[in-house]
Amino acid sequence: MSEESIAVEKVCHDWWLSEVSADTGHCRKTRAELRRADTPLEALGVSAVHDLNRELTSAGWHKRKNWPDRLSLIAIALAHLKEDQTEALASRFGFGDPPKLSRIRFNTLIRTESPRGLMRPLVRAISIVDNSANVRRLARDLYWWADQDRITWCFEYYGSADSKPNTTNDDKETNI
Numbered sequence: 001m002s003e004e005s006i007a008v009e010k011v012c013h014d015w016w017l018s019e020v021s022a023d024t025g026h027c028r029k030t031r032a033e034l035r036r037a038d039t040p041l042e043a044l045g046v047s048a049v050h051d052l053n054r055e056l057t058s059a060g061w062h063k064r065k066n067w068p069d070r071l072s073l074i075a076i077a078l079a080h081l082k083e084d085q086t087e088a089l090a091s092r093f094g095f096g097d098p099p100k101l102s103r104i105r106f107n108t109l110i111r112t113e114s115p116r117g118l119m120r121p122l123v124r125a126i127s128i129v130d131n132s133a134n135v136r137r138l139a140r141d142l143y144w145w146a147d148q149d150r151i152t153w154c155f156e157y158y159g160s161a162d163s164k165p166n167t168t169n170d171d172k173e174t175n176i
Contacts, residue, residue: 007140008056008059008061008139008140008143009136009137009139009140010136011052011055011056011059011061011139012052012056012074012078012135012136012139012140012143013084013135013136013139014055015048015051015052015055015078016078016081016084016135016139019048019051019052020034020048020078020079020081021081021082021084030046030048030079031079033045033046034046034048034049034075034076034079034080035076035079035080037072037076038119038120039072039116039119040068040069040071040072040073040115040116040119041072043071043072043075043076044068044071044072046075048075049071049072049075052071052074052075053071056071061143064143064144066114066115066116069114069115069116070115070142070143070145072115072119073115073116073118073119073122073142074139074142074143076119076123077122077123077126077138077142078135078138078139080123080126080127080131081126081131081132081133081135081138082130082131082132083130083131083132084132084133084134084135085132085133085134086134087133087134088133088134088137088153088156089126089129089133089134089137089138089141089153090106090152090153090154090156090157091156091157091159092129092132092133093106093125093128093129093157094106094156094157094158094159099157100128100129101125101128101129101157105121105124105125106125106157108121109121109122109125109153110150110153110154111150113145115142115145118142118145141153
């Protein structure tokens with residue numbers, strides 16, 4: 001990827017701000033369509049998803065393995081967010097005693113490898129934390145959703161994020 005490429009986090013965050021989070025008629029319609037989408041195909045029927053695809057492509061991001069499913073997952077998950085937080089989603093899931101998201105449900109999430117399989121459980125889990133998460137971080141994690149991301153989520157869920165392994169995108173699997 002070239003140095004001119006814009007981070008996937010920024011592209012997705014900007015898309016979230018302009019296409020789904022604002023209180024406009026256009027955004028309300030897009031949010032409603034994406035929140036009703038139960039499959040990647042239904043999400044791909046929403047024009048804003050194709051805007052996101054174009055923005056990611058023009059920023060230099062390549063289409064990863066299972067791209068239609070992955071793109072749909074990102075769009076649907078972001079459409080369910082009402083508020084941008086500084087805290088990572090996995091940390092929000094693990095907060096409290098007992099944690100907001102049960103360990104069983106959390107383990108189901110991190111064991112799910114396919115974007116299509118992650119769609120419904122993730123949407124249900126997002127609702128448990130009042131539909132708020134770090135938009136940039138969630139978009140990046142879902143874009144990659146490789147073993148290393150799931151490992152990081154485990155460290156964050158259990159509150160030991162300070163001792164998580166250091167990784168870069170170069171370390172991530174490259175299943176394009």
